[in-house]
Amino acid sequence: MSSKIEEQVKRFYELVKKIKSYNEAINVMYWDLRTGAPKNGVEGRSEVIGMLSSEVFQMKTSSVMEQLLNQLSKHEEELDQITQKSVHLLKKELYRDKKIPKDKYQEYVVLVSNAESVWEEAKKKNDFSLFKPYLEKIVKFNQEFIELWGYEGNKYNALLDQYEPGMTVEQLDPIFKDLKDALVPLIQKVAKAAPVDTSFLKKEYDPHQQKELCQFILRKMGYDFEAGRLDETVHPFQITLNRGDARVTTKFEKNDLTTALFGTMHEGGHAQYEQNISKDLEKTPLAEGSSMGIHESQSRFWENMIGRNSLFWDAYYEYLVSYFPEQLGNIPKEDFYRAVNEMKPSLIRTEADELTYNFHIMIRYEIEKGLINGTIKVEELPTIWKEKMQEYLGIVPNTDAEGVLQDVHWSGGMIGYFPTYALGNIYAAQFYHQLKLELPNFNELLQKGDLIPIKNWLDDKIHRFGKAKTPNELLKDVTHESLNAKYLIEYLTEKVKDIYQV
């Protein structure tokens, strides 16, 4: 490497470090806001977060950054691979951001920031008409952005790519079709089967006990409490502050054991990913998950493939009962296992089971595609929502609050994000299949409760690479296959058989 390039590489990483530092500050403040910051400080704190976020945006799109990226791109062959990929990533983001005129972007930021409060009110009042003009503007802005960015194939691809690099409508449509074709009959079978008793899950479960239990399970998953912590919040999330600090939050419901239990395993899966990204990537922009979908695959894997696995409860059910002898003392493990795997069409996405969840996503995906391509109008959404719910899940919400207004995403401008949830399920099933091939004693390990070899496999195959591999590369390298719904379909078919004997 020439000394001039060396100097530029150094300056590049200094700038990256500065950006990462600001992001760390922003994330600490965000975490704090969501885990007990006092009410009267929220407004001021939000302003500070906004101010630092705009500093980050300025650094990322600054002429200094642009020049460095261009210079380094010109001498790509002199750069090590990690630096090459880092430059490529930030350049992509830079040109994406720069294509939008500053004024227009500013206008959009104000719009979505207001839209979120309006959405909240609309949901509370169950009045879609309040939110409608905002969503119309958000869709219009996104359509304009897509034209400015440019796109290949379907316009919606430009939005998808933000969250799932490389993903396209052309790739997703047939996969979602396969999934739909296979799962609709499953749902019908379940509907006819005898229902599962879940009443004992709704008894009173002491939150302190729940917390201890969640800490225990996180430890068993290999979550490192010296590099993270568990806190309570209203809408659980995982957040990474720096390489030594990947935090989990959860929600303890007094009358529901499963929210915290599986929610913690879910967020713990995200955190495990973050805790095990290779130290080599620490100073680079690659020290994060490959994509939203891959990230979600890790959380879904722990929540469902492990947490809702009969073998897992062979190992830990007795321990669970020791925490809650009154509530679970006379419930056999098998009944507990069936209860936590209840499958039943429901209105709210975040409460949906493994089987029906994917339909909640498909509905949103179809609506988003339609909105962006101009085949669906915002004003039609309440009607379309009900039609699709009827078509896919056979139930219809009585209110828009429980229907089209239930999720926050669109109000924040996040169109194109929902598919990553279903992709998470699909990836997870593909990885799970491969894991079982490569760890032939998987069943035995799980039944003993020894989760560490499972974690190590994930670390080795997925986590350590961070964003240095794209989702497609990762999938290919780990499973030797490309994206497909086959394994998720197999997995769910088997699960349905196991739980409902159909």
Added chain:
Amino acid sequence: MSSKIEEQVKRFYELVKKIKSYNEAINVMYWDLRTGAPKNGVEGRSEVIGMLSSEVFQMKTSSVMEQLLNQLSKHEEELDQITQKSVHLLKKELYRDKKIPKDKYQEYVVLVSNAESVWEEAKKKNDFSLFKPYLEKIVKFNQEFIELWGYEGNKYNALLDQYEPGMTVEQLDPIFKDLKDALVPLIQKVAKAAPVDTSFLKKEYDPHQQKELCQFILRKMGYDFEAGRLDETVHPFQITLNRGDARVTTKFEKNDLTTALFGTMHEGGHAQYEQNISKDLEKTPLAEGSSMGIHESQSRFWENMIGRNSLFWDAYYEYLVSYFPEQLGNIPKEDFYRAVNEMKPSLIRTEADELTYNFHIMIRYEIEKGLINGTIKVEELPTIWKEKMQEYLGIVPNTDAEGVLQDVHWSGGMIGYFPTYALGNIYAAQFYHQLKLELPNFNELLQKGDLIPIKNWLDDKIHRFGKAKTPNELLKDVTHESLNAKYLIEYLTEKVKDIYQV
């Protein structure tokens, strides 16, 4: 105001806002580090704090700031009073900072950052020689800074002024002498009196119960939990993040009721000050305490004048016993009151009682003056420390760890800070005297446990003014007297009589 000046005032407050935002981010991260951040994230977090702190330093000393301050100073008569004072304050800080060459300052920052770790080790190993070279350099730097800044009267005044604006050796020396002359005989009296039984304070006190009790007392003090929170930490502190978020931390000792109880009242006093600074000052640099000493007066007031007051326990002792019936059920209130007021020479400043505490400060003050003026050498400190402990308190530490190495301040370059602790006691006694004159039903209120009129008086006379009044102005306006030890001496004389009947 001319439109040009108006524009500059606007720009000035924008810059102030930016600095305050960065400080908020820094303070949230600091709070997080001290209340449970995981071990592995600490190093990275400290770097981020360092980076943002140096950005703050750059903004405060930037040429933009300098030009704005100079322009506004030239048109002082056009500015409102708050802006005048804000400009004056930041200008003073700017010129102070600018007088130190950048390289020299950088060198000093590195020195004190290393010195703190070395001090820690020296204390742990009880080896002053490790710390000696660092302290020598720190003293030398401070001597150089003083020459660069300039000073009037004693050199040490330049350091004092950083923490207690306007305070001088010339003012302090006679006051500390009065204090010493009056308190030495008191200590001798107490030494001869029958000791107080404190054994029941060292029983086992459940930390969860302690926490609830502390929350209860904070509420009674008028602390607003919608604008703050209470958390556990190792070395308790109060920290303000923004106007709606002034936090308290405390430490729950399993075998000591008083640490958390009085520690929380102490930090709660600081927080109450912060929560009640006038909203008019929010956007200015004046939205903080008048000085370290005035701040300390508020914490000491609540900790001692209220918390260790017999009347306060008339109101709340029964309630306290209801938390700890086993530990305190057969202890009469009078015995409890005497126990929490035990006076006894001890080695560690932070554990000292109201009476002996001031001597710990005087010892440090005399040593600091000597170091800065060159009449004491660092190498002599272990010996001098023991001599002064013998002289003032009649006891001598066996180790330097329990002696000259006990406090962190010097390792961080904080020379000139200690006197503000004793000033806090002196101010508190002066305010307390005045409060009782102006609230003639004070005894009755306290005995009923109605603390709100007391809080309101403090808010009205002290808190709301923030830094818009200097310590001297505040003292004059509130008490119509200047700084004097008379009321502290009276207060302590009475307390000694009350507790020891001598």
